[in-house]
Amino acid sequence: MKNNFLFAIFLLPFLLLSLFRTTPVFAVNLSDQIQGQVESGARGGGLGSAVDPREAIAGIIKYFLGLLGTVFFVLIILSGYWLITARGEEEKEKKAIDTIRRAVIGLVIVLLAYGITAFATSRIQKAV
16 A cells, blocks of 8 residues: 555656646748748649739729729819810809819729728738
């Protein structure tokens, strides 16, 4: 009985240490993993070097907003032409002024959206 008690006392510290034994965990950069997967898929598909999906989506959004800004700018110029050629007709003048007002509001919204998109994409790229 005394041998069992001594054996238990001797074995107890090792059992307790094994309960609290930790294994090291190595953190992996998720961005690098995603980029590696995208690169691998692009090479496998014969597409050459890959582009980060976040950068591609941001580029598409910026292109679309730039196109909308151009449309509103052309609309402002076209409405100015309508206003000049109205020749005193109040209905045409009112339509041209309303179109200019709406186009300016649209252009301001597009410029704000472009600024927000540029700010958000720069912050996302810095965070990762």
